[in-house]
Amino acid sequence: MTDSRTLFDFSTVIDRHNTASLKWDKYKGRDILPLWVADMDFKSPPAVLKALKDRVEHGIFGYAVTPQALIDITVSMLFEQYGWQVHPDWLIWLPGLVTGLNVTCRAVGNPGDDVMTAIPVYPPFLSAPLHFQRNVVTVPLEYRDEKWGFDFEKLEKAITPKTRLFMLCNPHNPVGRVFTRDELIQIAAICEKHDLIVCADEIHCRMILDADKCHIPFAVLGKELQDRTITLMAPSKTYNIAGLGCSFAVISNADIRRRFVQAMAGIVPRVNVLANTAALAAYQDTSQWLKQLLNCLRDNRDRVFSAVSQMKGLSICHAEATYLSWIDARESGLEDPAVFFENAGVGLSDGAEFGCPGFLRLNFGCPSATLDEALRRMKSALMG
Numbered sequence: 001m002t003d004s005r006t007l008f009d010f011s012t013v014i015d016r017h018n019t020a021s022l023k024w025d026k027y028k029g030r031d032i033l034p035l036w037v038a039d040m041d042f043k044s045p046p047a048v049l050k051a052l053k054d055r056v057e058h059g060i061f062g063y064a065v066t067p068q069a070l071i072d073i074t075v076s077m078l079f080e081q082y083g084w085q086v087h088p089d090w091l092i093w094l095p096g097l098v099t100g101l102n103v104t105c106r107a108v109g110n111p112g113d114d115v116m117t118a119i120p121v122y123p124p125f126l127s128a129p130l131h132f133q134r135n136v137v138t139v140p141l142e143y144r145d146e147k148w149g150f151d152f153e154k155l156e157k158a159i160t161p162k163t164r165l166f167m168l169c170n171p172h173n174p175v176g177r178v179f180t181r182d183e184l185i186q187i188a189a190i191c192e193k194h195d196l197i198v199c200a201d202e203i204h205c206r207m208i209l210d211a212d213k214c215h216i217p218f219a220v221l222g223k224e225l226q227d228r229t230i231t232l233m234a235p236s237k238t239y240n241i242a243g244l245g246c247s248f249a250v251i252s253n254a255d256i257r258r259r260f261v262q263a264m265a266g267i268v269p270r271v272n273v274l275a276n277t278a279a280l281a282a283y284q285d286t287s288q289w290l291k292q293l294l295n296c297l298r299d300n301r302d303r304v305f306s307a308v309s310q311m312k313g314l315s316i317c318h319a320e321a322t323y324l325s326w327i328d329a330r331e332s333g334l335e336d337p338a339v340f341f342e343n344a345g346v347g348l349s350d351g352a353e354f355g356c357p358g359f360l361r362l363n364f365g366c367p368s369a370t371l372d373e374a375l376r377r378m379k380s381a382l383m384g
Contacts, residue, residue, distance in 0.1 A: 006288060007292070008045075008046070008289050008292050008293075009043070010042055010292065010293065010296040010367065011367050011368060011369070012367065013041075013367045013369055014041060014042075014043065016041065022037060022039075023036065023037045023039055023041075026347065027342075027347055031345050032342060032345050032346065033345060033346050033347065033370060033373060033374045033377070035346060035347060035348055035362050035363045035364070035366065035371075035374055036347045036348055036349045036361070036363060037349070037363070038173070038237060038242075038322075038323070038324060038363055038365075039237075039240060039242050039243070039363075039365070040240045040323065040363075040365030041365065041366040041367060041370060042240055042293070042296075042365065042367075043240070044239055044241055044278070044282075045239055045281070045282065045286040045289040046289070047281045047282075047284065047286055047289070048239060048281045048282050048286070050281070051277050051278065051280070051281035052277055052278055052281075055273065055274060055277040056274075061272070061273050061274070062273070063270060064270055064271060064272055064276055066093045066271065066276060067276055067280055069280055070276060070279055070280045071088050071091060072088075073280065073283045073284060074086075074091060074283065075087075075088055075091075077283055078250070082216070082217055082220050083220070084217060084219070084220050086250055086252075090251055090252050090257070091248050091250060092248060092249040092251060092257065092260060092261065092264075093246070093248050093270075093271050094232075094246075094247045094248060094249060094264075094268065094271070095245040095246070095247075095268065095270070095271050095272070095275070096234075096242075096245045096246075096247055097201065097203050097232050097233075097234045097247040098124045098128075099247070099268055100199075100201075100230075100232040100247060100249050101124050101125065101128045101167070101199065101201065102124070102128045102131060102132075103249075103260055103263045103264050103268065104128075104165070104167075104199045104230050104232075104249075104260065104263075105128045105129045105131065105132050105134055105165070106131075106132045106263040107256070107259040107260045107262070107263035108164050108165045108197050108199075108230075108256075108259070109134065109164030109165060111132065111133035111134065112133060112134075112135070112162065113134055113135070113162045113163070113164045113165075114134065114135045114136075114137045114160050114162045114163040114165075115128075115129040115134045115135065115136055115137065115163075115164070115165045115166075115167060116137040116138075116139065116155075116158060116159065116163050116165070116166050116167070116196075117136070117137075117138060117139075117166070117167040117168075118138070118139050118140070118141050118150060118155070118168075119138045119139070119140055119141065119354065119355030119356060120141065120174055120175065120326070120351060120354035120355050120356040120359065121138075121167075121169055121172075121173070121174075121354055121355060122169055122173045122174070122201065122354070123353045125167050125169065125201075126138070126354075129165075134165075135162070137158050137159075137160070137163065138158075138355055139151070139154050139155050139158045140154070140356075141175065143317070146317065146318065147177065147317060147318065148172070148175040148177055148317060148326075149177070149179075149183065150183060150186070150187065152186050152187075152190065155187070155190060156190050156193075156194075159190070159194050159196070163194065163196060164196065164197060165198075165199060166190075166191055166196045166197070166198050167198075167199045167201070168187065168198055168199065168200045168201065168218060169201045170184070170200060170201070170202060170215070170218065171202070171204040171205065171207065171215060171320070171321035171322055172321075172322075173201075173203075173204065173322055173324060174322075174324050174326045174349075174351075174354055174361040175317060175319075176209075176317065176319030176320050176321055176322050176324060176325070176326060177320055177321070178208055178210070178213040178214070178215055178320045178321045179216075180216075181216055181221075184216060184221060185221060187218075188218070188221050188222070188225050191225075191228065192224065192225070192228075195228075196228070197228050197229070197230065197256065198218060198225070198228055198229045198230070199230045199232065200217065200218040200219065200229055200230070200231050201232050202215070202217055202218075202231060202232065202233050203232065203234050203236065203237050203247070204237055204238075204321055204322045205217070205233060206238040206290065207237065207238055207294070207297070207321050207322050207323065208294075208320070208321045209294060209298050209301060209319060209320060209321055209322075210320045210321070213320050213321065215321070217231055218231065219231050219250065219252070226252050226253075227252055227253040227256075228253065228256075229251075229252075230249055230250075230251050230256065230260065231249065231250040231251075232247060232248075232249055233247065233248060233250070234246060234247030234248065235247075235278070235279045237322075238282070238290065239278070239282040239286060240365075241275070241278045241279070241282065244272070244274055244275040244278050244279075245271065245272065245275050246271050246275035246276060246278065246279040296368075297323050297365065300323070300364040300365075300366075300368060300371055301319050301323075301325065301364060303364070303368065303371060303372070304325045304362060304364050304371070304375065305318065305319075305325070307375040307378075307379065308325070308327055308362075308375070308378075310379075311382050312332070312382050312383075313329065313331045313332030313333060313334070313382065314327055314328065314329055314331075314332060314382070315327070315328045315331070316328070323363060323364050323365035324361055324362070324363055324364070325361070325362040325364060326351075326359060326360075326361055327348075327359060327360040327361070327362060328358070328359055329351075329359060329360055330358035330359070336350075337350075337351075337358065337359075337360055338350035338360060340381065341360070341377075341378055341381065343381075344377050344378065345374075345377045346374045346377050346378055348360045348361060348362050349361035349362075349363075362374075
């Protein structure tokens with residue numbers, strides 16, 4: 001076990017150039033700091049690195065099955081954190097959470113049916129339904145009392161006779177909300193009333209930054225809700241192992257689970273041996289690393305909030321969770337804020353991809369030196 005006094009390094013800048021990194025290669029050959037796609041510029045936990053090293057030294061990388069130890073620890077973890085008694089048969093292992101979003105859209109309803117979600121939202125929520133000839137129905141989140149939330153009246157009015165699926169992101173990407181029990185109960189009541197299946201993307205569930213906030217899985221709100229919910233989780237964001245590809249769905253309803261598995265048939269590969277190894281190690285012995293990571297991210301979040309709040313034409317909401325800040329640039333007068341800051345040497349995600357033009361998403365999962373330089377460039381560019 002890791003000594004509680006161990007200090008982990010979240011300050012060293014690691015050169016990711018020439019590592020075939022999606023995040024960094026987007027701007028290859030240009031002096032642009034990439035704060036866009038959601039992976040972090042920190043090394044994964046030492047326990048994960050050691051487990052991978054040991055598995056590589058074994059030297060054989062054949063087809064894999066999910067290790068029983070990974071199944072057991074996942075079931076235990078869900079019970080310990082949420083009091084959620086998950087049967088091992090409810091777990092379906094996937095080579096990535098986006099795969100789960102797409103399989104869900106294929107498994108629920110039929111071509112021509114509607115899939116509803118609230119915007120802004122993680123871009124695959126908007127693209128996945130289209131791959132399977134579903135219609136995307138979007139309802140804007142509203143900003144009141146300095147935070148984003150649902151307009152439940154608009155949400156219910158957007159439901160049509162063809163709506164079969166509601167896709168929920170909690171904790172929310174990109175606005176950083178941890179939805180409260182009351183908010184989730186109101187969503188649940190609407191979904192029950194209209195007999196909607198719910199796909200809950202809860203990939204950031206371990207990345208709660210506010211001490212007074214608590215993640216509540218949608219499926220734990222009640223037995224009936226559990227049986228209409230597909231929960232998607234993964235260790236990938238929390239432990240910075242997204243490139244290895246390991247996630248899982250929790251589906252208690254046997255009919256929905258059967259349809260989900262059928263939708264995977266022939267197109268979704270097994271999780272590979274290294275991804276399984278990393279996931280197991282991440283869940284086994286990384287609590288102190290995670291505690292220190294969250295402290296680092298809280299500090300980074302506050303740096304971003306303070307700096308952006310003072311930039312002309314920009315406003316920012318408080319991130320309760322994730323390592324992502326959502327910035328409103330609509331008052332800046334910039335025709336294309338993402339391109340403007342890219343030209344200033346900072347690569348941010350364009351809010352249009354999330355369904356909200358005029359906004360930006362900033363990934364603060366990086367050493368403070370990188371973050372401070374990016375914020376300096378942004379401020380300088382706005383000052384002209």
